[in-house]
Amino acid sequence: MIRLTTNILGVFALKNGRIIERILFPMDVEKIADRLEVIKDGVSEEEAAIIEKLKRSGVREVYVIDPERFPSTLGIKFLKDSEIIDPSYLAEEIGIGREEFSELISKVNLELAKRRLKGIGRDQILIQAINSIDELDESINKLVKRLREWYSLNFPELDYVIKNNETYAKAVSSVDKLDKGLRNRINSLRRESTGIEFSERDYEVVTALSDSILCLYSTRREIESYIDHLMSDIAPNLSTLAGPMLGARLIALAGGLERLSFLPASTIQVLGAESAFFRFLRTGKKPPKHGVIFQLPEIRSSPKRMRGKVARTFAAKVAIAARADHFNGKFVGDKLRRDFLRKIEKLK
Template identity: 35%
Template sequence: MEVNIEVYPFGIFAFHNDNLILKEEFKSGGEAASFILEIQKNLEKFIEKVREKVGEDIVIKRVKEDYSPQTFERAVELGVFEGKGKFREFIHSFFTEFAKLKIKGRYREDKIIIHLVNGIDELNRIINLLFERVVELYGLYFPEAVHKIQNPEKVVRIIAQDPSREAVASKIKIPTESMGFELPKEDLEILKLYARATVNLLNLKNTLTNRLKNLMSKIAPNLSKVATPMLGARLIASAGSLENLTKLPSSTIQVLGAEKALFRHLRKGAKPPKHGYLISHPLLRDAKKRERGKIARSLASKIAIAAKIDFFSREDRSKELLKDLEERIRRIREKK
């Protein structure tokens, strides 16, 4: 039996020689939008219902889809609507709900990764400024403590609890005598507030970093292990999405983050960059300068493969990729 199927915003209909076999009318614009958004899957289900109803094999001769507002006359012929007012109201609801579902469907977790990376970068800039401010100000009051601790984060965390010389000296085990200025109580309180604000930002940064690592392990396990979570996330952010990263050749991935140096090379003939963000990878960071170009190429190649695996299958093949990468780097280092 040959069957023609017609799909409209108000329903789906099956005909044999212009005789209606089966119909499903949509009760609301939201129901219609949900159905049409996944038309392929829902069409297969409807065809199965038609096959069950006629009780024999069917051949789908034609599938007509028309979602335009000019389908009012057909809606009247099929007995779905009588007045144009209700039809227009339904069509308006359909297009509104369809647009909402399309927008909602564009949500992808790699967009959250991009926001997390950018947020961590912004926090780093703010935290570094606050480190400088707090350490410099506290160095006027108790320079011996700053010299003894040296680590700005540790200085800030200690000051956030109690900035007085007595409290800090007892924690780091140094004498309370100091060549620093005497600061009034009000200024020490301001210093304490500065330090507490910095500690809060450090805690927020740690929270974002942990969330980023978990997300990367979930949606890009291969990229996370081959490139490290932070570097992998930065490459996704630079490309715009994981999908965009899969479309980039390894030669482009190699110089992501070095755009200024690349354009300087193209415009002024300066030396071409060997790497961009990849310099933060432990294999490159610890490599000899003359080896970095070759290692960067090998690393970029494996990152390109890892990104494709993550996007298209999410199968964890990181051990195989890392083994190949380590073997390649071993050969590079053995060459004189």
């Protein structure tokens, strides 16, 4: 069984888990991004070259993740491969260390994100960035769950000691990344652990997974910082009133700053709660009091009886801030924030 895989390192053909052919991409972030864009819906030159080599050696069937991408004119039958080949394993096989590989992933991801956003309206750039944060969070949560289940076979006690997911990934990667007190506690528990024995190879693979998770956390922080910068440029009033992340989510849910600026406060109040709102229309049950604005600490921490009033007050201020930002009005973010805080004090 011959398998073909392409990742940020290059193109690899494997047989029984061993690399039999490979063409590496240049170690240049922009050139790697160029090739990854080609393989979204086409075949790269490197893939075509390896396929030609395989064909000349008598190979007639190759397993790939996305067979529909490869035209029949290449002269080989492409079958669906249900198993993804871990790129960190291939990196190790060609002598690239974990840290170097993780850094390369982060840089290439950032370059691809910049390309996707180039040439789009500034608020549309913001929407892509905030959606990327959500997708990163989803990926991180899934991978951390897998890491905890996997590593708990060897060291189950660690799952109870460390609740923070990023700290857990650091502990699996290397306890040296933790503070001294936690490091000593982990080392003490390790000596009495009831988990099963892991081989050196087992540790290498699970550590590679933890490093990939840490890389995603690093990318998330970069994008969050980028959103802060974008919001101060695109919507300074909304950013000051709601905070850059919540402000960006409101713009994304509305479909853009212009659309947000034309929405009434009553609609802004329930943005992100569409499912609950349609359930209210269908069944007649209580309408939602708030949508994504529930993330605002002042709303979230309010007593239940007050949340609806606080949410309405905040939504009204958001409507003013969005209009000021869209129509390039003067900066009133600080005043809107002070007025909002003063009003919720009166509601108490």
